[in-house]
Amino acid sequence: MKKFDLNIDRMLENWDAFHAIREIIANALDEQILTGTREIAISRDGDGQWRIRDFGRGLRHEHFTMNENQEKLDHPGLIGKFGVGLKDALATFDRLGIxxxxxxxxxxxSFDRSEKHDFSDVITLHACISDPSDPVFVGTEFILKGCSNEDIEKAKRL
Structure with missing residues (x-):
């Protein structure tokens, strides 16, 4: 496992869970539009976890950096453009214990809070990157434990 520092030490305070979930759904919809793949899936599994899945190209660790995405900038029908929203969503989930x-x-x-490299007094949110459990998995799936049905429904309405 490798840790990717998301450089988030203070948690975003003005978002609720449904704002963060909306961001994940928006990213999945953008990927659907960009790749022409089938509709995204939002479901609840037998353990009460919510799953938001697209059937596009799949998330890579590089997606955790914030930068302008030229592909998204060139496509006027997309919601996201810069990669800021994903980190905001992850910070919100962390703050709310989701x-x-x-x-x-x-x-x-997966995600944890740990020391910033060479700065033991600064704790930041890190993405813990592991080898894929399914190397032929299609798309990207977010698995959320601890959000409510109401949060999901509010996010869908946005």
């Missing part, structure tokens, strides 16, 4: 995992064919990702 356990978040991500699966793609490139990696499995």
């Amino acid at each position: 356990e978040t995992r991500i699966r793609s064919k490139f990696c499995d990702v």
Whole structure:
């Protein structure tokens, strides 16, 4: 496992869970539009975890950096453009205690708060990147534990 520092030490205070979930749904919809793949899936599994999945190209660790995405900038019908929203969503989930995992064919990702490299007095949110549990997985799946049905429904309405 490798840790990718998301450089988030203070948690976003003005978002609720449904704002963060809306961001994940918006990213999945953008990927659907960009790749022409089938509709995204939002479901609740037998353990009460919510799963938001697209059937696109799959998330890579590089997606945790904030930068302008030229592909998204060139496509006027998309919601996101810069990659800021994903980190905001992850910070919100962390602040609210919503356990978040991500699966793609490139990696499995979980999250923790740990020391910033060479600065033991600064604790930041890190993406814990592991080899993929399913190297032929199609798309990206966010697995959320601890959010409510109401949060999901509010997010869908946005």
